[in-house]
Amino acid sequence: xxxxxxxxxxxxxxxxxxxxxxxxxxxxxxxxxxxxxxxxxxxxxxxxxxxxxxxxxxxxxxxxxxxxxxxxxxxxxxxxxxxxxxxxxxxxxxxxxxxxxxxxxxxxxxxxxxxxxxxxxxxxxxxxxxxxxxxxxxxxxxxxxxxxxxxxxxxxxxxxxxxxxxxxxxxxxxxxxxxxxxxxxxxxxxxxxxxxxxxxxxxxxxxxxxxxxxxxxxxxxxxxxxxxxxxxxxxx
Amino acid sequence: xxxxxxxxxxxxxxxxxxxxxxxxxxxxxxxxxxxxxxxxxxxxxxxxxxxxxxxxxxxxxxxxxxxxxxxxxxxxxxxxxxxxxxxxxxxxxxxxxxxxxxxxxxxxxxxxxxxxxxxxxxxxxxxxxxxxxxxxxxxxxxxxxxxxxxxxxxxxxxxxxxxxxxxxxxxxxxxxxxxxxxxxxxxxxxxxxxxxxxxxxxxxxxxxxxxxxxxxxxxxxxxxxxxxxxxxxxxx
DNA sequence: GTGTCCATTTCGAGG
DNA sequence: CCTCGAAGTGGACAC
Numbered sequence: 001x002x003x004x005x006x007x008x009x010x011x012x013x014x015x016x017x018x019x020x021x022x023x024x025x026x027x028x029x030x031x032x033x034x035x036x037x038x039x040x041x042x043x044x045x046x047x048x049x050x051x052x053x054x055x056x057x058x059x060x061x062x063x064x065x066x067x068x069x070x071x072x073x074x075x076x077x078x079x080x081x082x083x084x085x086x087x088x089x090x091x092x093x094x095x096x097x098x099x100x101x102x103x104x105x106x107x108x109x110x111x112x113x114x115x116x117x118x119x120x121x122x123x124x125x126x127x128x129x130x131x132x133x134x135x136x137x138x139x140x141x142x143x144x145x146x147x148x149x150x151x152x153x154x155x156x157x158x159x160x161x162x163x164x165x166x167x168x169x170x171x172x173x174x175x176x177x178x179x180x181x182x183x184x185x186x187x188x189x190x191x192x193x194x195x196x197x198x199x200x201x202x203x204x205x206x207x208x209x210x211x212x213x214x215x216x217x218x219x220x221x222x223x224x225x226x227x228x229x230x231x232x233x234x235x236x
Numbered sequence: 237x238x239x240x241x242x243x244x245x246x247x248x249x250x251x252x253x254x255x256x257x258x259x260x261x262x263x264x265x266x267x268x269x270x271x272x273x274x275x276x277x278x279x280x281x282x283x284x285x286x287x288x289x290x291x292x293x294x295x296x297x298x299x300x301x302x303x304x305x306x307x308x309x310x311x312x313x314x315x316x317x318x319x320x321x322x323x324x325x326x327x328x329x330x331x332x333x334x335x336x337x338x339x340x341x342x343x344x345x346x347x348x349x350x351x352x353x354x355x356x357x358x359x360x361x362x363x364x365x366x367x368x369x370x371x372x373x374x375x376x377x378x379x380x381x382x383x384x385x386x387x388x389x390x391x392x393x394x395x396x397x398x399x400x401x402x403x404x405x406x407x408x409x410x411x412x413x414x415x416x417x418x419x420x421x422x423x424x425x426x427x428x429x430x431x432x433x434x435x436x437x438x439x440x441x442x443x444x445x446x447x448x449x450x451x452x453x454x455x456x457x458x459x460x461x462x463x464x465x466x467x468x469x470x471x472x
Numbered sequence: 473g474t475g476t477c478c479a480t481t482t483c484g485a486g487g
Numbered sequence: 488c489c490t491c492g493a494a495g496t497g498g499a500c501a502c
Contacts, residue, residue, distance in 0.1 A: 001262060001276045003239055005339045015403070015480040016351035024341045026237060028262075034279035039344035040237045043270030043287050044497060047347055049279040049480080088480075103241045103335060105260045108275035111283055113495095114253040167251055167495090171475090205474080251495040280482060287497080324495075353478065377501085383476060384501085403479095407490085412477090441490085 002029040005099035009069065010037055010048050014088025020047060022072055027080075027092060029056065031105070035082050035090060050082045050090045057081045065093060121150050121165045123225045124198060128153050130225070131161055131196055131218060149180045153196075160184075160193045169199030169217070174210045181215075238265040241335035245305065246273055246284050250324025256283060258308055258331060263316075265292065267341070271318050271326060286318045286326045293317045301329060351458060357386050357401045359461045360434060364389050366461070367397055367432055367454060385416045389432075396420075396429045405435030405453070410446045417451075 004027040010020035025047065026038040033054055036046035061076035069076060074095045082090040121140065124130065128137045134156030142152035142162075151163035162184055164177035177195050184193045195215035197206070200222055207217050240263040246256035261283065262274040269290055272282035297312035305312060310331045318326040349355075357376065360366065364373045370392030378388035378398075387399035398420055400413035413431050420429045431451035433442070436458055443453050 001241075001274075003262070005237075005341070012480075016349055018350070018480080019348045021345045021348075023344050024339075025344065026239070026264075026339070026341070028274070028279075030274075030276050030279065032277040034277065036279040038237075038264070038266075040266050040341040041268040041270065041288070041344075042497085043264075043266065043272040043285040044282065044495095045479095045481090046280065047344065051279050051480085051482090052277070084480095099337060099339060101335060101337070103260075103262070105241070105262070105276040108259050108261065108277075108283065109257045112255045112257075114255070248495075254495080278482090280480095281496090285495085287495090320495095322495095349480095352480090379501090 001031060001105050002102045003027075003099065004029070004097060006097045007074070007095040008037075009093045009095075011091045011093075012048050012088070013091075014084065014086065018048065022069055022074060022095060024098065035080075035092075037092070048090060050084050050088070054082050054084045054090075057083070061093065069093070069095065120167060120200070120220065120222065120225075123222070124163070124165055124220065125151060127225060127228055130220065131163065131198075131216075132156075135161065144180055144183045147180070149177075149184070158191075160190050161196050162193050163196040163198055166197075166199040167201075169197055169202035169206045169210075169219075171203070171206050171209055173197065173199070174206050174213070174215065177210075177215060178213055237267060237341050238338045239263075239335065240265070240333060242333045243310070243331040244273075245329050245331075247327045247329075248284050248324070249327075250320065250322065254284065258305055258310060260334065263328060271316075271328075273328070284326060286320050286324070290318055290320045290326075293319070297329065305329070305331065351403075353401060353403050356403060356436070356456065356458065356461075359458070360399070360401060360456065361387060363461060363464055366456065367399065367434075367452075368392075371397065380416055380419045382415060382419060385413075385420070394427075396426050397432050398429050399432040399434055402433075402435040403437075405433055405438035405442045405446075405455075407439070407442050407445055409433065409435070410442050410449070410451065413446075413451060414449055 007024045009022040012018040028036045032052040034052040036049040038046050059079050061079050066076055076093050076095055078094050080092040125137055125140050128135045135153050138152040138154050140151055141148040149162045150165040153161040162180055164173055166173045177197055181195045184190055196218055197210045197215050198218040198220050200220055202217050202219055210217050243260050245258040248254040264272045268288040270288040272285040274282050295315050297315050302312055312329050312331055314330050316328040361373050361376050364371045371389050374388040374390050376387055377384040385398045386401040389397040398416055400409055402409045417431045420426055433446045433451050434454040434456055436456055438453050438455055446453050
């Protein structure tokens with residue numbers, strides 16, 4: 001990885017045209033040849049970038065390119081031409097290099113994610129009693145015409161529970177469950193179907209909407225659930 | 237902006253839990269206190285990050301934290317604790333710092349974009365006759381209960397046109413327009429409303445779906461439209 | 473503040 | 488290969 005801090009102006013031409021006026025920025029060149037340009041704010045998104053695969057070519061600035069920045073009393077020292085696979089180009093015209101260092105980072109072992117919705121759903125499927133005493137799992141990913149309901153359960157007294165599982169409970173999750181419930185309640189085979197909105201955190205507005213629609217809200221303690229799971233393993 | 241290249245392991249806890257094993261990476265700390273961690277590939281997205289506002293705290297590694305990496309024959313030298321606004325945390329446990337430099341970049345003048353949907357919509361608003369002879373603009377961003385229609389126009393014979401503008405015409409754009417049309421056709425004030433799907437490119441499936449639903453497809457030549465715009469300026 | 477939609481979205485799964 | 492949908496999406500703008 002090469003890190004260059006430089007006073008530069010940048011022009012991108014591809015799906016759109018974009019221009020960055022002369023200013024000091026970080027230019028990051030990675031070992032897969034991808035290039036990104038960062039300002040001193042915003043963590044996530046670079047100002048400009050070129051995804052791999054792409055090629056980087058350094059050339060002398062042309063005479064007419066000098067004219068563009070001449071009014072700023074600046075002189076271009078080099079121009080980086082980055083060309084992507086779809087013919088899109090990223091041109092970095094550098095006036096002054098303030099820092100330039102290269103680093104051997106090696107291959108990254110990669111990100112391990114945990115606590116995603118799938119795992120939360122898995123844990124809840126193994127512990128349906130969190131929705132009430134005697135509640136049993138009928139099946140996960142119960143298919144309806146408009147998509148799968150996360151969990152379909154059955155209470156001790158024979159009612160069905162349609163459970164929507166989210167990490168963070170927000171309004172769109174309630175809307176989703178509402179659509180499922182509307183469909184499922186038309187199915188005579190299912191009989192009475194109640195909605196349960198289960199999430200690690202439920203936003204106040206989502207809770208209000210859910211309650212208004214007669215949908216029960218269950219906040220799930222992920223670590224406690226994982227603990228129950230471990231306890232189960234130890235007991236049986 | 238501070239650039240640190242270090243052998244580190246990273247743990248994020250927030251909307252999900254994520255772990256990066258010990259490896260050499262770039263840690264970028266920006267002047268808005270945001271932090272991002274980059275591997276030596278992928279231009280766009282950091283491996284891990286914390287969006288501003290957030291606070292960075294450096295502390296000594298605890299004894300039990302050493303144990304985690306001890307098997308790797310590594311020793312932690314410092315731990316960076318980054319805390320975000322929603323209580324999510326990013327913990328960067330550093331074994332060895334290979335590079336550390338700070339740079340004053342100043343405020344970036346910002347990106348100037350051209351050719352995005354907003355500009356395309358603007359050009360079409362100024363040239364509604366591309367939708368047919370005598371077509372006039374009623375208004376841009378015509379509000380409906382479920383969102384704004386990009387352009388509402390009126391034909392010479394008094395019918396309304398609801399125009400959805402996209403850079404790339406795909407199926408979801410047709411769906412979006414269909415939802416708008418469904419609502420607008422219930423409005424007696426509007427009378428007859430026809431749908432127009434306008435994009436620089438329209439994918440075959442999107443065109444099929446649109447045609448099936450009686451929605452007209454218009455492919456827009458961006459450069460030609462810009463030319464018309466310039467011609468207009470010269471003529472009047 | 474919330475709600476909605478765009479993005480050079482990126483990214484991954486599944487057909 | 489394409490299509491579909493999620494993302495720690497982020498970001499902008501209307502209300």
